[in-house]
Amino acid sequence: MQAVAERVSLLADYDDFAATVADQPSPIADLRREGRERFAALGFPTTRQEAWRKTNVRRIAQGSFRRAPGELHGLSRARLEPFFLPDCAELVFVNGRLAPELSQPRQLPPGVIATSLAEAIAEHPDLVAEHLGRYAPIDQHPFAALNTAFIADGAFVYVPRGTVVETPIHFLFVGTAGEEATVSYPRNLLLAAESSQVTVIESYAGFGGDRYFTCPVTEIVCGANAVVDHYKMQEESIDAFHVAMQQSHQRRSSNLFSHSISHGGALVRNDIRAMLAEEGIDCTLNGLYLARGTQHVDHHMWVDHKAPHCNSYELYKGVLEGSSRAVFNGTIYVHPGAQKTDAKQSNRNLLLSRDALVSSNPQLEIFADDVRCTHGSTTGHLEEEAIFYLRTRGIGEEAAKSLLTFAFAAEVLQEIRLESIKKGLEEFLFTRLPKGDVVRQAV
DSSP states (O other): OHHHHHHHHHHTTHHHHHHHTTTSOHHHHHHHHHHHHHHHHHOSOOTTSGGGTTOOOHHHHTSOOEEOOSOOTTOOHHHHGGGOOTTOEEEEEETTEEOGGGOBOOOOOTTOEEEEHHHHHHHOHHHHHHHTTSSSOOTTOHHHHHHHHTOOOOEEEEEOTTOBOOSOEEEEEEEOOSSSOEEEOOEEEEEEOTTOEEEEEEEEEEOTTOOEEEOOEEEEEEOTTOEEEEEEEEEOOTTOEEEEEEEEEEOTTOEEEEEEEEOOOSEEEEEEEEEEOSTTOEEEEEEEEEEOTTOEEEEEEEEEEOSSSOEEEEEEEEEEOTTOEEEEEEEEEEOTTOTTOEEEEEEEEEESSTTOEEEEEEEEEEOOSSOEEEEEEEEEOOOHHHHHHHHHTTOOHHHHHHHHHHHHHHHHHTTOOOHHHHHHHHHHHHHHSTTHHHHHHHO
C-alpha cells in the first residue's frame, strides 16, 4: 500500500494540472493520459529491479513534492549571470516554465524555431504532434512516463532542411524552491531536418539549499545528413534530485555529438539512449561526472545499432571524492543485419577517497557477425609513482594530485567543440581542485 501511496502523491493534482492545458491539441492530451496510466501502473522503481539495483530513489518516492508554481522567486538576470554563456540565443526556464523576462533570444536564420514547447504546441501543433513522444520509451521507464503525464512546457528547436545555425542555442532550466519542495517536468524536443546543422546547450542549474526534483525528458531527432552538437550541463543544488531521459533518433548519414557534464544534485540519474536507425551514422556520447560528499550519480546507456555501416563512440569519466557513489551501466546492442558496425564504449573512474565507490558494467549484445565492437571499464586511485615523479620536479603533493586529476578529466574536455563551455569547465576544475592556481599555470 505504501508504494501505491507514493505514486499517487505525485499524481494527486493531475486533474487540476490537466485543466490548465485543456486547450492543447487532443494528440498531446492523449499522450499525457498515456503517461499517467503508465506511471500509475509502474510506480517508482525499487532496488529489486535490475536496472535500479544500485540506485535507490526512496528519497524521491517518499518525498513531498508539489508542482512548482509560476513564480520567479526573486530571480534576475544578474543573479543568473554565472550560468549564462556568451554569444548564445538564450531562453531561461524557471521550474520548467519559460521566463521571457529572463531570456535573451537572438536573431536566427529564417525558418528556425527556438522557443518554448508550450508556444510550439500553440503555433506549430502538427509539427510537435508528429514527433513528441514518438521516440522516448515509457513502457518500462517510470520517470519518463511521469514526465509524459505532465507535459506542459520545455524547450523546442526546429531547424529546416539545409539550414546552418551558427549561433548556439542555450536553454537554461533553473530549479527553485520556497518553503515546500517542488517538482518540475521539462519536456524538450530538438528537431534537425535533413542536411541542417545546429548547436544546442541544455543546462540545469540551481542554488544551494533549495530542495526540488527535476524530471526532464529530451528527444533529439537528426534528419539525414544533419549535424547536431548537443551539450547537457547539470549543476543543480546539492540538495536537489535530477532524474532524466535523453533519447536520440538518427537517420541516414547524420552526426550527433552529445556531451553530458554533471556535478550537482544529491541524487542524479541519466538514462541516455541512442537509436542509429539508418546507414552511415556517426554517434558520439561523452560524459564527465564529478561527485563528492554523499552525492550519487547514475548513468544508464543504451546504444541501438539497427542499421549497417554505423559508428558509435562513448567515453564516460567520473571523479569521486568523499563517500560519493557512481553507477555506469552501458549497453551496445547490434541488431541482426547491422553489419560493419564500429562501436566503442569506455567508462573510467578516478577515486580520490577510500570511501568512494563505483559500480561499472559495460555490455555488448551482438547479433551480427561482421562488426568491430569493444568495451572496457577501469576504476582506481591516483598512481603513487606519478605523484612521486611530479614531486621530484618541485611540485607539492596536493598540487601534483590536482594536476593528475585535471589531466584525467581533460580527455573529455578536449572533445568539447564549443570553446565557451570548454573554458568554463576548465575554470570550474581549477577552482574545485586544491592548488588549482598551480594547475592553471601548468596547463
